[in-house]
Amino acid sequence: MSKTALIAGFVIAIIIVGVAAFYAGMSMAPSKTTTATVTKTVTTTVSSGAGGATVTVTQTKTVTSTAGGGAAPSWTPPSKVKAAWIYVGPVGDFGWSYMHDLGRRVVAALYKDWLETTYVESVPESKLKSTIESLIQKGYQVFFTTSFGYMQGTLDEAKLHPNLLFFHCSGYLRYKNMGTYFADLYQIYYLNGLIAGALTKTGHIGYVAAFLTPELVRHINAFAIGAKEVGQQLGKNIQVYVIEIGAWYNPTAARQAAETLVNQYNVDVIAYTEDSTAILEYAEQLYKQQHKQVWVFSHYSPGYIYGPDVVASGQIVRWEVIYADILAKIKAGVYTPYNLENVDYWDLLNSGAVEFGCWVFPNGTVMHINPKVIPILKNIQVTDKLTGKKMSVYQLVMERYEEMKSAPMYNALDSLAITHKYMNITKIYIGGKEKYYYIAPRFDPFIGPLSGYNIKTGAKVKVPAGVMLGHDALWTMQWFVDWVHIVGKK
Amino acid sequence: MRLIVTKRVKPLKFGGIIIPFLSIIVGIFLATIALYGLARVPPLLVYGAIGQSLISPQMLQTFVMLTILGVALIIPFNAAVWNIGAEGQIIWGMIMSAFIGLTVAVRYIIVSPSDLPKYTNMPGMFVLPTPTVSGAYAVEALSMNPGAAICLMLIVAGIAGAVWALIAGLMRAYLDIDEVATTLIMNYIAYYAYNYIVYGPLQGITISTSGFGLSNALHPALRFSRISTATTATWEGVALMIAIFVIAWFVLRQTTFGLRLRILGSNPQVLRAAGINVRKYIVLALTISGAIAGLVGTILFAGNLYQLIKIKTITTPPTHNIGYTAILVSWLSMLDIRGVPIAAYIVASLFQAGINLQSSLGGVSGGSAMISSGALTYVLIGFVLTTFTVLRVFAEYSIKVVREGR
Known part of the structure; x- marks a missing residue:
């Protein structure tokens, strides 16, 4: 009897956990096909220079927009930016992950007024997504994934979380909320x-x-x-x-x-x-x-x-040069989850991100x-x-x-995907x-x-x-x- | 003074339940003391992280995989056949799922950049994100029903895992070569074969994959569907877990086949005396185990990674060594299949606790944490396992101190 009860209990527990997780996820996930009706009041103030009289024109407009349907969504940069780094190796390797973490420590100290950072190291590719999800649960909004093997996983997560910012190091794939960066030697x-x-x-x-x-x-x-x-x-x-x-x-x-x-x-x-x-x-x-x-x-x-x-x-290498730039631009509202598709840092000697x-x-x-x-x-x-x-x-x-x-x-051309092609022009006729x-x-x-x-x-x-x-x-x-x-x- | 150690005739009552739970509680307690002593990790933070991870949906995927793998290993372990090769069997499951998912189930249409817009919104078409080396784009189009393709992926992955285990099984049964060594060695053969295949037959065709040791990405229609955004566990994975668990439980506990397997583990002479072909059972135990492990390869590939990624360091394969962790799970369950999900749940939570704890520590004062998530996890698991071993010795043996007469 106890056997059967144990198994039955367990199966039920699994189903409960599964269902609970499903609904928890559903409630957190942004719905894909919401049609929002926004009533916008646009107040235009026109001052006529000569008479000094002020005429106020008030217009009421009804804007119907479908989420993700093209209308630029509103985005306010967070007052406190929470950024998380994910490393493929241990930070004690004194190579790749160590230098990324050095960069993280520099920006964490520099921007300490508004930046909160953390990291998880030695994350295998198959655990990338669950690690990102754990960090999302803790309220992190910006993710730096620092291994080429994280490319597909980062993209999948970026598509699932359209209101968060992802930056992938050394990769090719970008999305509206996923940029790429690399320091080239x-x-x-x-x-x-x-x-x-x-x-x-x-x-x-x-x-x-x-x-x-x-x-x-x-x-x-x-x-x-x-x-x-x-x-x-x-x-x-x-x-x-x-x-x-x-x-x-x-x-x-x-x-x-x-x-x-x-x-x-x-x-x-x-x-x-x-x-x-x-x-x-x-x-x-x-x-x-x-x-x-x-x-x-x-x-x-x-x-x-x-x-x-x-x-x-x-x-x-000096990853902090890139991190400092990205994070400041997030804070200033320059980088948003809607405009990273072209952000692709390809930093050479001129940028200072690499050094001889x-x-x-x-x-x-x-x-x-x-x-x-x-x-x-x-x-x-x-x-x-x-x-x-x-x-x-x-x-x-x-x-x-x-x-x-x-x-x-190069300073003007090295941080956007669309301008890299101009970087191999030795001279142009003007x-x-x-x-x-x-x-x-x-x-x-x-x-x-x-x-x-x-x-x-x-x-x-x-x-x-x-x-x-x-x-x-x-x-x-x-x-x-x-x-x-x-x-x-x- | 002498110590007399004798095996208990009757096992302790409820030992199968009390021992694992006690070892977890004591183990975690000891681990927090050690972590505080070594790296000044606040004990409350450790308990908080463990408590949080017990209910966090992120550990569900590890739980699902560990349960399936625990079941896969329990079957031969009950027959005293030691399959240490789950890793290799998963890897072959991944390779074959990728072979089906990336070549058999889809065909590639090469499209010039100007024609691309026609394909981007066409249903059933998946445009690979970057152009191919020649500058044209590649579009994946399904060449069979996605449901059938997923079934085919699972079947072929199961066969691949079974065949890989069968090799070791035949060597054990007919040549008497220890399967512990062969299955373990074959893991590494599988890793290198995987890397060869990622750079060879299954190498991706776009510039973002070719030369980088990546395969193409799996067509979205062939990907398993995630239970929610918060977890990487999939409906298909959970369904497989329940099915495998129930079937394995039934076979192991309710059929003559299962009974014979268990007798093979405790007293093979009885089977031989009864005229039963013991070799057949050894081979079958390993093959079934390999087949189930192969399915985990599909869950990993179609449910999480969607693409094969080269192994950069041989100690960090795409399986993240879950095939070895599963050995731990099956032992924590005291080789009782009913205990597997419980053990898997606890181990998965401890892994998740490592991640949670490290991300809590990583932000402290902008400095680097003293200890990595991997180390945290293994300190926790190590203490649990040590306590478990000690408690089991006391449970299985009675130890008496006898004073010698003067």
Whole structure:
């Protein structure tokens, strides 16, 4: 008897919970087909200048609008903005999630008068939606989902909650209440490549990649293009060897990949895109124990302390630049749940969201290049292929950096999806005595002529001379320049 | 002085109910002390989060999946066949559901951008959000009845999970290779196969998916319908859970087949003496388990994710390791199928408590919380499980201290 009673009780409990949840949800969800009749009183005050008499005209209008039917809905920015961040990894990874959380902490402290933040870390894709729902229940209105894998889930949630704001990092899909943002490192990888080309003695350069996604493919290409630019002038035969380790955080695999590159491919400079510090530590160990110099470029967070003898330079990200902008615009009523469809931050060096360097000093200044490396670079002379001027590699790197850093038109073009296509215009003809106006920095690594091969099919790819690859071409890049080789693939 | 430990002849009365509940209460209490000691997490906040999560609809999806998986594991566990491979079976269920949902049940129409407006509001058409690599757009059109397609997805996913478990079952039954090792290893084979498929046969065709390790998104008509916006649990998932639970209960408790399975777990010699093919029962136990786990793959794919996403780190597959958590559920239920939903409810709540607690802590003083939601959840579950183990020892064995005569 007790058996049956238990089961029956349980089935009933499930049904009750289910039904209750259904109605709770129904009552919370905005109804889809409400026809609202709004009586609007429009008062127009007209002052006639001459006589000083004031005429007041009162009109009464009846406006019938269907929710979601096109009429601009009213939106008042919340007096207290509650924003939640969702991370794919632990914030202690000192890579991707750590830097996002650093950004969150900066804005939380800066905007503390009106901003309340929280975060949930190590959220797998399959738990994204229920995590968002839990946070909605706690009253959060703004969500930053910081993993490419969250794209579909964020979109589904955005469609279900049309009065909340969603921002997805690194993705493609947008909606009227879902924007996207990304801090892109390709220019910095190019600058790192210039240094790599000067530092390598063997001409063989290594690259440890988490996955060969378009983002990493363009990093690797930019890095390889930089290395070749300097290396070729110095008579080196630059070859870049890439190992894909298949994980964003796997210190063992990263270390093994670096060991393979050094021992089997005679590599003496390594760059990487993955979230551990294993490669920095490996190179430092090699230097201390075997007196072998393998230069590395630290990735994402300032990595100089992990290898002060081996870190040449690196890439640093500052998500707070983007977060501060987005949240202020939400507070000011610029971003609403009805106009995010075109909001797509693609932040390059000019924005400050990314930085060329490997360390941030306590006083806030950035170490662009390890002081140990600077004299080496100053002693190597090259020709700037843009101007034909002779200069040291150090000077070349810093000039390129300054140029990319101060691309004034990019500030106007980098935060909307519709303006990205103008970012690959090097110069436009405007007539008059100026004739040309420059939009992109004068130098970009992805200006043709370039030739390469598709990493899947092997088909030849050519970029004609003078053509600059733009946002879409870079975001779908699936080809390598000719001197990049994938280890273990013919 | 000696300790004498003897197994109790008669189990404790109501032990099956009292022990899990007592271990949860004591475990949570100990966990709050530990959390306070380690990270100064206010105990009231912990109790609040747990209390809140017991009634929060967000845990319903985990509850549904854990119940189904708990049932899936109880069946072989009752026969002393240890299926540690639910993860791999779910993964194959996901892959095959995706195969049906993304290739068999729909066809793709390639449309030029100028023709696109015609398709955007056409019923039964699902325009993939970004263009393909060539610049044209792709539209998914149903090529079969959506109800039939969902049924097909479930059937094929069940078969896929069953086949994956069958391999280990045959190796155990005929080659005497320990199924604990094989099922566990095969999980990882499944993960890597999944990644291969996401980058290969099922790779998406639009620029937002191609090269990123994503499949196309499932046609909205083939998606399970959520019970409410507040939860990711679906009507289909709940219906499957109830059906599977009732059928499994009936088979395990009311049929000769179920009886034989249970005897296989306690005394296989009896079965052999009765002339029953024990190998057949070992294989069947694992296959049935795999089939049910495969269905969870469909629930995950068509009910929550709608698309296959590459595995970035092998420790965080799209199943979020629920196949392993289900082992915990089946043990908490004392291998009694009636206890599975209760254990699943408690474990799902504890997971939800981790999320609730972390989001409460994350905002404190703008700093970073001392402890992650994952860690919180596992501290809670770990203490519950440790208490459970200790209590079970006392329940199953009587321990006597005997003073030796001088």
